[in-house]
Amino acid sequence: MKLSVILPCFNGAKTIALQLEALAHQCWSEPWELVVVNNGSTDDSMQIVQSYRNLLPNLRIVDAYVPPAPRLGVSHSYNVGVQAAKGDAVAFCEADDEVAPDWLVTVGTALDRYDFVSGALEYQRLNEPWIVEAHGSGAQSQELVAVGHKPYLPFAYGCNLGMKRAVYETVGEFDESFPCAWDMDYSFRAQLAGFQLHFVPNLVVHYRVRHKWRDIYRQSRNWGEDNPLVRKRYGAGMGKLELPNRTIALLGHLLKVWQVSNRTAFASWLFSFGWQVGEIQGLLKHFVWGLFSDHRNSGLARRDGLKFQAR
Incomplete structure (x- = not known):
């Protein structure tokens, strides 16, 4: 298997069909799979995922939440997904976003060249104008996100990230003690381990922000x-x-x-x-x-x- 796409989900019934539809219409000549990681959804998310099996023949569902253990965060779901993946490389997207039509071939091609990649977040498509204006130009819309403190390295959002399996095997698991900043931490750890984080401008995810x-x-x-x-x-x-x-x-x-x-x-x-x-x-x-x-x-x-x- 060339590439595994990891899609975590917890109660994503309102939005996940849009993402699955986008993934089902990707065109790439290499073998790939979609691993949906269910973190204990209680809505119709998994029924919606099951309905796409004909359009996504290499679709698998794995469970990140096993009661009565506590439900952990998205970093845990990504760890479960990567460990279940069969691909030589992995790429991440999320249940409330929408990958661009050429996202799969772009991330696959980028990972042929680089070990660790991310792309642009686009804010217009899935969000109302008033909330887009509140976000200004939008983080990671044109470049990686910079920080003004140690280790003075850029980072990428986890919802549009790809890496070769060797990166994960070298750097280790995503740190589950971070509810949100696991992707920042992992970006730093990977770069400090010698893996350069490459920004691929045409690797686009349409990013949904919070409205409520x-x-x-x-x-x-x-x-x-x-x-x-x-x-x-x-x-x-x-x-x-x-x-x-x-x-x-x-x-x-x-x-x-x-x-x-x-x-x-x-x-x-x-x-x-x-x-x-x-x-x-x-x-x-x-x-x-x-x-x-x-x-x-x-x-x-x-x-x-x-x-x-x-x-």
Whole structure:
């Protein structure tokens, strides 16, 4: 098998048919398979997937959620999918997006040349104009996403990512401790292991953003909360005044809500608000409480060491 496309799904009945339709109409001369990873869906997602077996003959469904174990995040689903895949390379897409008509041949051709690739996210097709405007030019629409802290490397969104199996075997599994930033972490890890991340402009996924206020806030807060963990992992520490400064900035941002005049502006304000709340939560969790935990654990380790020496 040349390529395995991994498609995770949890309750994607409202959108997954569009993605399956797009995949069913891909044209590529090489053998490939679609691995749909079901993370315990309770809607009609899997019935919809089953209905595409005639159009997608190399379609397989694997389970990422096995009760009574807890349901884990999308990084776990991708790990399950890659480990079940038969392909020499893997490519990722998601149940609420739509791959472009030439996506499969483009990612397959790119992986003939490179080990690790990503492409562009297009925001117009699946989203209403007001929310597109709130996202500005859109992350990863023209290039990889850059970060301003260690390790100073670009990263790619996991919903349009491809790699040779050798990358996964060398770098290891996606880190399931990240609810959202697993793709940022993996981009960094792979590049630090020597695999260059190549941006392929014509490898396009039509990307669906959140439209409901609750979903915008929840997603941005989760992203914000992961950011301090990424920074901690790669040696970008927290300054002594960072937490109070972030708190003051959040309070200042709250006051700006009275300046919001339309839903586009409110979406931008809400995304920033959620991110800032998440960052403060992440700083508390991974730096402040983590520091106390480290001290407590090191104290226990010292006492255990003394007991061991006494014996």
